[in-house]
Amino acid sequence: xxxxxVLNFSAGPSKVPEEVLQIAQKELINYNEQGVSVMxxxxxxxxxxxxxxxxxxxxxxxxxxxxxxxxxxxxxGGTGIFAxxxxxxxxxxxxxxxxxxxxxxxxxxSAKEAEKYCKVNRxxxxxxxxxxIPEKSEWKLDPNASYLYYCANETINGIEFHEVPEPLPNxxxxxxxxxxxxxxxxxxxxxxxxxxxxxxNVGIAGLVIAIVREDLLGKEADVCPSIxxxxxxxxxxxxxNTPNCFAVYITGLCLKWIKANGGLKAMEERCITKSSLIYxxxxxxxxxxxxxxxxxxxxxxxxxxxxxxxxGDENLEKKFIEESTKQxxxxxxxxxxxGGLRASLFNAISVNETEILAQFMxxxxxxxxxx
Amino acid sequence: xxxxxVLNFSAGPSKVPEEVLQIAQKELINYNEQGVSVMxxxxxxxxxxxxxxxxxxxxxxxxxxxxxxxxxxxxxGGTGIFAxxxxxxxxxxxxxxxxxxxxxxxxxxSAKEAEKYCKVNRxxxxxxxxxxIPEKSEWKLDPNASYLYYCANETINGIEFHEVPEPLPNxxxxxxxxxxxxxxxxxxxxxxxxxxxxxxNVGIAGLVIAIVREDLLGKEADVCPSIxxxxxxxxxxxxxNTPNCFAVYITGLCLKWIKANGGLKAMEERCITKSSLIYxxxxxxxxxxxxxxxxxxxxxxxxxxxxxxxxGDENLEKKFIEESTKQxxxxxxxxxxxGGLRASLFNAISVNETEILAQFMxxxxxxxxxx
Numbered sequence: 001x002x003x004x005x006v007l008n009f010s011a012g013p014s015k016v017p018e019e020v021l022q023i024a025q026k027e028l029i030n031y032n033e034q035g036v037s038v039m040x041x042x043x044x045x046x047x048x049x050x051x052x053x054x055x056x057x058x059x060x061x062x063x064x065x066x067x068x069x070x071x072x073x074x075x076x077g078g079t080g081i082f083a084x085x086x087x088x089x090x091x092x093x094x095x096x097x098x099x100x101x102x103x104x105x106x107x108x109x110s111a112k113e114a115e116k117y118c119k120v121n122r123x124x125x126x127x128x129x130x131x132x133i134p135e136k137s138e139w140k141l142d143p144n145a146s147y148l149y150y151c152a153n154e155t156i157n158g159i160e161f162h163e164v165p166e167p168l169p170n171x172x173x174x175x176x177x178x179x180x181x182x183x184x185x186x187x188x189x190x191x192x193x194x195x196x197x198x199x200x201n202v203g204i205a206g207l208v209i210a211i212v213r214e215d216l217l218g219k220e221a222d223v224c225p226s227i228x229x230x231x232x233x234x235x236x237x238x239x240x241n242t243p244n245c246f247a248v249y250i251t252g253l254c255l256k257w258i259k260a261n262g263g264l265k266a267m268e269e270r271c272i273t274k275s276s277l278i279y280x281x282x283x284x285x286x287x288x289x290x291x292x293x294x295x296x297x298x299x300x301x302x303x304x305x306x307x308x309x310x311x312g313d314e315n316l317e318k319k320f321i322e323e324s325t326k327q328x329x330x331x332x333x334x335x336x337x338x339g340g341l342r343a344s345l346f347n348a349i350s351v352n353e354t355e356i357l358a359q360f361m362x363x364x365x366x367x368x369x370x371x
Numbered sequence: 372x373x374x375x376x377v378l379n380f381s382a383g384p385s386k387v388p389e390e391v392l393q394i395a396q397k398e399l400i401n402y403n404e405q406g407v408s409v410m411x412x413x414x415x416x417x418x419x420x421x422x423x424x425x426x427x428x429x430x431x432x433x434x435x436x437x438x439x440x441x442x443x444x445x446x447x448g449g450t451g452i453f454a455x456x457x458x459x460x461x462x463x464x465x466x467x468x469x470x471x472x473x474x475x476x477x478x479x480x481s482a483k484e485a486e487k488y489c490k491v492n493r494x495x496x497x498x499x500x501x502x503x504i505p506e507k508s509e510w511k512l513d514p515n516a517s518y519l520y521y522c523a524n525e526t527i528n529g530i531e532f533h534e535v536p537e538p539l540p541n542x543x544x545x546x547x548x549x550x551x552x553x554x555x556x557x558x559x560x561x562x563x564x565x566x567x568x569x570x571x572n573v574g575i576a577g578l579v580i581a582i583v584r585e586d587l588l589g590k591e592a593d594v595c596p597s598i599x600x601x602x603x604x605x606x607x608x609x610x611x612n613t614p615n616c617f618a619v620y621i622t623g624l625c626l627k628w629i630k631a632n633g634g635l636k637a638m639e640e641r642c643i644t645k646s647s648l649i650y651x652x653x654x655x656x657x658x659x660x661x662x663x664x665x666x667x668x669x670x671x672x673x674x675x676x677x678x679x680x681x682x683g684d685e686n687l688e689k690k691f692i693e694e695s696t697k698q699x700x701x702x703x704x705x706x707x708x709x710g711g712l713r714a715s716l717f718n719a720i721s722v723n724e725t726e727i728l729a730q731f732m733x734x735x736x737x738x739x740x741x742x
Binding site for chain 2: 005008010011012013014015016021024028029035036039040041042045075076077078079082116117205207222226227228241243245246328331
């Protein structure tokens with residue numbers, strides 16, 4: 001490849017830090033002088049055991065995970081955990097009710113999956129589209145809910161919770177943190193369960209990390225597949241069956257990278273700096289760029305926007321994609337369900353890369369706004 | 372690493388062909404001149420679409436898969452499919468019965484998982500240990516079974532079906548082919564469903580391939596998680612949610628390698644040559660080496676054996692492991708549930724590598740047998 005570096009603004013799978021890729025490439029055929037690739041290691045070997053244990057240790061350190069929480073490395077992605085949550089926390093299935101805070105496509109999808117297993121109470125008033133988080137006073141919580149579920153950041157819609165919602169007493173809080181996992185410090189002790197696909201901020205596709213409070217284990221329904229049982233996975237240290245070994249290894253490298261780059265405080269600062277660069281351009285564009293999201297709930301990691309107002313000028317948006325692609329900025333197209341444009345600024349995206357995008361946006365406006 | 376090449380006889384994850392690792396390493400940071408890694412590609416990108424479509428095309432060609440079969444790239448491993456099989460083929464769950472041919476640890480585990488969902492009929496007489504496949508006349512098949520399930524090769528026990536068992540009329544045949552998948556030609560049209568973890572003969576951990584006859588789709592039970600629904604996966608060309616993209620890519624490379632190396636006929640010949648080398652030593656060792664398995668059902672890919680007769684001489688076996696490890700032969704220890712030794716000779720293991728093991732075994736016997 002010649003020419004400028006590619007800037008990958010994909011919403012996931014997404015950019016992996018250069019340093020991680022370089023290490024992975026260097027040791028791909030001969031890991032740690034073992035003469036074999038990580039891909040070829042038995043998951044029961046001492047070498048792989050060390051990889052998965054170190055990854056857990058580093059994650060516990062970065063996120064200050066209390067001792068009464070289990071860390072699980074699972075397969076099946078966030079979508080697998082959408083089923084696992086009711087299967088693990090609603091022992092009597094349809095006799096149980098779970099509260100779902102639906103703020104976008106992913107929480108909606110999760111609620112739909114949960115309906116296979118339990119009664120789902122959608123706590124927010126029904127909305128035509130997802131652009132805000134209604135005030136807590138409008139939430140209809142069930143005091144007997146098996147859990148309260150929300151998605152900390154809606155990747156498609158660009159809505160982020162900047163505070164952890166408080167559940168009713170004795171209702172465990174369950175959070176899909178896939179797209180803003182490890183982008184800010186989080187008080188894990190507020191949660192019953194946190195899960196996150198690795199392919200956005202801490203690795204590659206095919207690995208989902210679940211953090212589960214110990215006392216919630218062992219209540220799964222009879223029909224819970226073993227691979228989705230938090231108890232089974234916990235009892236076997238994520239090695240009940242063969243895990244996605246290579247993805248665990250890459251996550252391990254990403255965790256080292258996060259530590260070397262200042263941990264979650266630094267990740268949060270980077271996030272704010274990066275997203276502010278783009279939002280400032282949007283907000284100062286006199287309506288040329290348009291963000292549909294309520295300012296106080298705007299995502300710092302997935303920034304959907306339009307050109308030419310709420311409905312978007314599709315010709316200009318197409319031109320934006322064409323020109324940015326020419327300049328080697330990839331995946332700036334919005335999700336097909338909402339249209340428009342979207343920049344995803346996960347952990348691996350640098351401030352400098354975001355500045356290049358910001359500059360491009362500024363120039364694009366100058367060249368294309370009606371005189 | 373200095374010294375002789377490592378020989379990796381692991382039962383899985385296991386050796387990946389050198390040529391595949393070299394390609395993966397070369398293009399790890401810059402795939403196909405795209406300026407990004409395969410790991411960073413959106414699963415909805417044209418580039419990844421081509422990877423997964425090519426993998427499917429090559430698999431269809433290698434295995435002569437008829438058009439009325441779907442090829443699915445899924446997560447959760449064989450263990451995930453243990454649950455998926457009854458969930459997809461027993462719509463009324465506990466009202467349905469499934470026939471299980473239990474010939475070893477893996478089919479036993481699969482039958483146990485199935486008991487969560489349906490009535491399980493174990494068709495073979497109960498055995499103390501797994502060393503043979505009882506004659507067909509002893510099988511108690513249920514004419515109303517939702518399917519007949521068997522494991523084509525028991526990785527731990529070393530028992531392989533050399534012929535495809537014939538089910539009763541209108542009973543679909545379901546086969547776990549994880550450890551001998553793509554090691555011999557197979558008439559796919561005899562099956563309702565074949566599945567195989569990729570990490571033995573055609574790639575790395577975290578990917579399981581399912582081949583399902585079209586007319587069996589869409590009958591899944593209400594409680595089937597989306598990620599385990601063959602219909603959902605088929606309707607979405609394995610992209611319902613983010614797949615294990617990197618593993619799909621590695622499988623694609625392994626499939627090209629199988630094609631370049633003569634396809635399934637050649638893989639079968641290699642398998643026979645390699646396993647015969649080892650079995651000949653065992654059979655001509657005057658009882659120094661011992662194979663517990665009925666000769667006509669011996670596996671060509673997982674060869675468990677003992678030193679010093681049926682119960683094994685644990686000191687000699689320990690010495691065998693120590694000395695072979697010194698000579699850079701890895702993972703020759705038998706599974707902890709059966710003890711002893713085991714050589715796994717999957718597709719990526721060459722005849723030459725097997726000869727080195729054979730020679731080592733011969734020398735070990737010379738040096739260690741009682742005079």
